[in-house]
Amino acid sequence: MSRLGALQTQLMDHKDSRLKMVTEILAAIKTVKVYAWERVLGSRVCGAREGELHVLKRVALLDASQTVLWTLAPFLMSLLTFSTRVFSDESTGVTSQEVFVTLSYLNIMRSAVTVAPMVFTDLVKAAVSLKRLERFLNHTDIEPDNVLVNPMQETVVAISNITCSWDKDADPCLKGMSVQIEEGSLVAVVGPMGSGKSSLLAAILGELHVQSGSVTVNV
Known part of the structure; x- marks a missing residue:
């Protein structure tokens, strides 16, 4: 058996x-x-x-x-x-x-x-x-503080030196990335397959485990 x-x-x-x-x-x-x-x-x-x-x-x-x-x-x-x-x-x-x-x-x-x-x-x-x-x-839930909300900041999205992964024990999919997105701006994320485009969007949505750095949004 x-x-x-x-x-x-x-x-x-x-x-x-x-x-x-x-x-x-x-x-x-x-x-x-x-x-x-x-x-x-x-x-x-x-x-x-x-x-x-x-x-x-x-x-x-x-x-x-x-x-x-x-x-x-x-x-x-x-x-x-x-x-x-x-x-x-x-x-x-x-x-x-x-x-x-x-x-x-x-x-x-x-x-x-x-x-x-x-x-x-x-x-x-x-x-x-x-x-x-x-x-x-029994999988661990995504931590709510992966993305911080600051309605007083000037930029809509502020990513500061972030390193994150899809799982806590997995290798990082984004390392040392910093992005500032202004309100009303048109932003295009371009790159080959596997370069981290979807991971960047997932990090903004708070679906990745943040190992270091911070993601702040103004909503």
């Missing part, structure tokens, strides 16, 4: 990585087509899918082995029961009454034994899903 749970956790992590990658590619499909990045990004998606398939094969093998064992369980139970009866009292042997009664009880148990592997597998999947939901709900 623990092994199946670990494999299910790995499988869901691989699925999350692949779906996140595909979602980002589809969101920026125009840029991908303009710069002809189809092969490069396609190879990355295929690599993520290969890792997912590797774990999926291990899960399938484990499920198949459990299904085979549970399918053989009724036969093994019958063999063990009658073997124990025969060797425990060889003088009397096994009567027809004992055989029919025992087989009746074993047939009643057969349906439960047949359903057991599916129930255990679903329980493991449910436990993994609950742990993932718990981890998501």
Whole structure:
């Protein structure tokens, strides 16, 4: 059970990585087509899918082995029961009454034994899903003081030597950046993909973890 749970956790992590990658590619499909990045990004998606398939094969093998064992369980139970009866009292042997009664009880148990592997597998999947939901709900909230509000300042947005990241433990996506935006001014943020344009906007909205510096807005 623990092994199946670990494999299910790995499988869901691989699925999350692949779906996140595909979602980002589809969101920026125009840029991908303009710069002809189809092969490069396609190879990355295929690599993520290969890792997912590797774990999926291990899960399938484990499920198949459990299904085979549970399918053989009724036969093994019958063999063990009658073997124990025969060797425990060889003088009397096994009567027809004992055989029919025992087989009746074993047939009643057969349906439960047949359903057991599916129930255990679903329980493991449910436990993994609950742990993932718990981890998501227990994530730390964004600190409200990431962006300061000062209605008395002259500029609309004032970013002073800011260093921030998307997660507290992640590497900084913006380092030592300072920006002053005047009220009524037209500002264009231009740069190649991955240069930090979206991160700059997220920092102004307070969606990044500020490690140093400050972001002040006049609203």
